[in-house]
Amino acid sequence: MTETADFLPVPEEPSGWLSTADLGRVRRQVPILYVDAVPVRVDPNGRVTEIGLLLRANPGGAIWRALVSGRVHYGEQIRDALLRHLEKDLGPMALPRIPASPQPFTVAEYFPTPGVTAYHDPRQHAVSLAYVVPIDGDCQPQQSALDLAWITPEEATSEQVQLDMLGGQGMLLRQALAHVGRLV
Amino acid sequence: MTETADFLPVPEEPSGWLSTADLGRVRRQVPILYVDAVPVRVDPNGRVTEIGLLLRANPGGAIWRALVSGRVHYGEQIRDALLRHLEKDLGPMALPRIPASPQPFTVAEYFPTPGVTAYHDPRQHAVSLAYVVPIDGDCQPQQSALDLAWITPEEATSEQVQLDMLGGQGMLLRQALAHVGRLV
Amino acid sequence: MTETADFLPVPEEPSGWLSTADLGRVRRQVPILYVDAVPVRVDPNGRVTEIGLLLRANPGGAIWRALVSGRVHYGEQIRDALLRHLEKDLGPMALPRIPASPQPFTVAEYFPTPGVTAYHDPRQHAVSLAYVVPIDGDCQPQQSALDLAWITPEEATSEQVQLDMLGGQGMLLRQALAHVGRLV
Amino acid sequence: MTETADFLPVPEEPSGWLSTADLGRVRRQVPILYVDAVPVRVDPNGRVTEIGLLLRANPGGAIWRALVSGRVHYGEQIRDALLRHLEKDLGPMALPRIPASPQPFTVAEYFPTPGVTAYHDPRQHAVSLAYVVPIDGDCQPQQSALDLAWITPEEATSEQVQLDMLGGQGMLLRQALAHVGRLV
Numbered sequence: 001m002t003e004t005a006d007f008l009p010v011p012e013e014p015s016g017w018l019s020t021a022d023l024g025r026v027r028r029q030v031p032i033l034y035v036d037a038v039p040v041r042v043d044p045n046g047r048v049t050e051i052g053l054l055l056r057a058n059p060g061g062a063i064w065r066a067l068v069s070g071r072v073h074y075g076e077q078i079r080d081a082l083l084r085h086l087e088k089d090l091g092p093m094a095l096p097r098i099p100a101s102p103q104p105f106t107v108a109e110y111f112p113t114p115g116v117t118a119y120h121d122p123r124q125h126a127v128s129l130a131y132v133v134p135i136d137g138d139c140q141p142q143q144s145a146l147d148l149a150w151i152t153p154e155e156a157t158s159e160q161v162q163l164d165m166l167g168g169q170g171m172l173l174r175q176a177l178a179h180v181g182r183l184v
Numbered sequence: 185m186t187e188t189a190d191f192l193p194v195p196e197e198p199s200g201w202l203s204t205a206d207l208g209r210v211r212r213q214v215p216i217l218y219v220d221a222v223p224v225r226v227d228p229n230g231r232v233t234e235i236g237l238l239l240r241a242n243p244g245g246a247i248w249r250a251l252v253s254g255r256v257h258y259g260e261q262i263r264d265a266l267l268r269h270l271e272k273d274l275g276p277m278a279l280p281r282i283p284a285s286p287q288p289f290t291v292a293e294y295f296p297t298p299g300v301t302a303y304h305d306p307r308q309h310a311v312s313l314a315y316v317v318p319i320d321g322d323c324q325p326q327q328s329a330l331d332l333a334w335i336t337p338e339e340a341t342s343e344q345v346q347l348d349m350l351g352g353q354g355m356l357l358r359q360a361l362a363h364v365g366r367l368v
Numbered sequence: 369m370t371e372t373a374d375f376l377p378v379p380e381e382p383s384g385w386l387s388t389a390d391l392g393r394v395r396r397q398v399p400i401l402y403v404d405a406v407p408v409r410v411d412p413n414g415r416v417t418e419i420g421l422l423l424r425a426n427p428g429g430a431i432w433r434a435l436v437s438g439r440v441h442y443g444e445q446i447r448d449a450l451l452r453h454l455e456k457d458l459g460p461m462a463l464p465r466i467p468a469s470p471q472p473f474t475v476a477e478y479f480p481t482p483g484v485t486a487y488h489d490p491r492q493h494a495v496s497l498a499y500v501v502p503i504d505g506d507c508q509p510q511q512s513a514l515d516l517a518w519i520t521p522e523e524a525t526s527e528q529v530q531l532d533m534l535g536g537q538g539m540l541l542r543q544a545l546a547h548v549g550r551l552v
Numbered sequence: 553m554t555e556t557a558d559f560l561p562v563p564e565e566p567s568g569w570l571s572t573a574d575l576g577r578v579r580r581q582v583p584i585l586y587v588d589a590v591p592v593r594v595d596p597n598g599r600v601t602e603i604g605l606l607l608r609a610n611p612g613g614a615i616w617r618a619l620v621s622g623r624v625h626y627g628e629q630i631r632d633a634l635l636r637h638l639e640k641d642l643g644p645m646a647l648p649r650i651p652a653s654p655q656p657f658t659v660a661e662y663f664p665t666p667g668v669t670a671y672h673d674p675r676q677h678a679v680s681l682a683y684v685v686p687i688d689g690d691c692q693p694q695q696s697a698l699d700l701a702w703i704t705p706e707e708a709t710s711e712q713v714q715l716d717m718l719g720g721q722g723m724l725l726r727q728a729l730a731h732v733g734r735l736v
Contacts, residue, residue: 046282098230414650
């Protein structure tokens with residue numbers, strides 16, 4: 001549940017954005033609303049054939065795989081937040097298919113204390129609406145992402161990939177596969 | 185819940201098809217599995233902007249509006265049945281976006297006796313899995329359909345359009361609008 | 369989307385609660401996470417027979433009908449927030465059946481500016497996960513609620529009841545009825 | 553996907569039932585509509601704590617674990633079929649909580665040819681609407697079931713239990729656990 005924006009200079013007066021100090025305080029006061037998107041490739045009949053995972057790294061050299069994930073801003077609709085984060089991480093030519101319905105396939109509750117739920121985010125209590133999003137276009141990983149890898153449902157549930165995902169996103173990915181009938 | 189195929193000559197040995205006599209007998213013995221598709225236009229953020237309704241007529245001159253609807257064949261997967269019926273009714277260039285998940289937004293139970301549920305089909309007890317399907321391409325109504333009209337959510341819930349729909353499809357359409365957050 | 373707690377004295381250092389000043393500031397900075405519960409009576413086959421609506425009033429004498437609705441606290445799981453708000457509004461003997469799945473039937477996005485979506489909350493940008501909750505026990509409306517009325521699906525969609533509901537909760541109620549197959 | 557009724561003497565003219573010969577013929581002509589129920593115990597906050605699995609045996613001495621599963625009859629509503637099969641397998645005191653919404657958590661497509669989907673039924677092409685059903689009462693396994701065992705989500709996903717389930721029901725069980733947020 002890494003949000004690139006947290007590590008970037010913040011524009012002067014952006015709509016819906018907070019200063020680092022304000023965001024830090026709010027994060028100790030209320031649950032923070034997130035969206036998680038599982039990017040997928042589908043065939044013409046809608047069957048999921050591949051899942052797109054970001055490869056991320058931090059300055060310390062740690063590397064992990066991640067879903068597209070990010071905060072919903074004040075005044076922003078969920079579908080607009082989904083589109084913003086997908087374009088931010090996959091590039092402007094990704095052509096994501098935002099779902100017509102706001103009903104998420106699940107709600108992931110990330111707690112700062114590990115073990116409360118299957119999801120964990122040391123920075124905050126985040127509640128994330130999770131959606132499967134078919135991607136039609138060409139992806140160009142942006143900003144802090146090193147790469148975007150398209151893998152099969154079988155690979156996605158492999159021990160290696162599951163170990164490469166943090167904060168419960170491996171389980172969220174398996175829940176997405178269960179939802180689309182591709183859990184292995 | 186009109187299925188064009190019922191009124192057409194049946195090919196000799198089609199996979200999954202039945203003779204008229206066999207279909208008639210089966211219809212008195214088990215619930216018949218259907219799919220209902222609500223064709224929609226969406227904007228880049230996934231918001232439903234328009235709903236596509238077929239204009240149908242029978243030899244007696246009756247005219248009504250209809251969703252895309254039809255039977256699932258023996259040996260056919262639901263997503264393949266959805267694609268087949270959408271291409272049959274909207275033409276080969278419609279480019280429907282079949283959902284990645286098999287979870288329908290509702291299940292419509294059509295009974296031969298009116299009033300058992302909100303859905304009614306005088307021919308049979310049909311159980312229909314209902315999906316909202318974004319349409320990307322150009323539609324060319326086929327076969328028994330006179331026209332395909334794209335209308336707004338407001339028009340779709342108007343008394344006139346609701347009266348033009350049969351067998352409870354008006355309610356199914358309103359359920360679809362509720363599901364995508366566009367019920368008026 | 370009235371939250372009784374907002375009008376009551378706040379305990380000194382309650383887990384997850386905020387002072388009025390802090391809550392006011394947070395409400396201008398991030399979307400606030402809510403839950404909406406539609407209390408229903410069901411028959412042994414799970415069919416919804418009645419919907420429970422609260423009758424609320426404010427000091428100015430205005431009266432309206434409301435769903436059970438309230439904020440999710442920092443550190444609180446969604447199902448615990450649902451139970452807390454249901455017990456707060458319906459009393460300790462209501463025996464609500466909290467859903468086993470976190471998947472809401474819809475997500476209602478309340479904006480402080482009317483007209484952005486169908487939902488409106490002048491106090492804040494609230495994002496509410498909405499659930500249908502069967503109630504098994506005896507309800508005793510609490511605190512600011514004058515009464516709890518059990519009405520039929522037909523009554524719930526009547527113009528009078530719809531006019532008595534505020535902020536888009538009338539539409540949310542109709543979406544709940546669509547979800548359970550009882551939209552009229 | 554064993555249906556006890558198939559191995560029992562059939563009453564003379566039961567509503568919705570078919571003779572063995574008629575059922576055999578219909579099974580080669582159309583997909584047969586089924587329901588699958590995953591019986592669960594929940595705590596007061598709705599969290600799934602245990603899953604109920606039937607222990608079944610056939611005359612040849614084979615033993616396996618199974619969900620509650622069965623055919624929807626002609627003229628029968630889905631919720632009535634769910635209740636009938638749950639009472640048939642778990643006994644009259646099980647007090648199952650049939651869901652208020654007809655929306656299943658998934659649709660399992662069982663094909664007579666293995667490998668088409670993850671589900672397999674050698675007798676037929678069956679399409680099954682799958683629901684999680686909390687059980688409040690005391691269960692007394694009936695008829696062909698030897699036992700009903702309540703196991704934890706962890707045990708349900710163990711290799712041993714998964715190997716004891718047939719026709720893809722192990723995967724359906726894991727999909728149910730994913731849906732309720734208890735996949736391990």
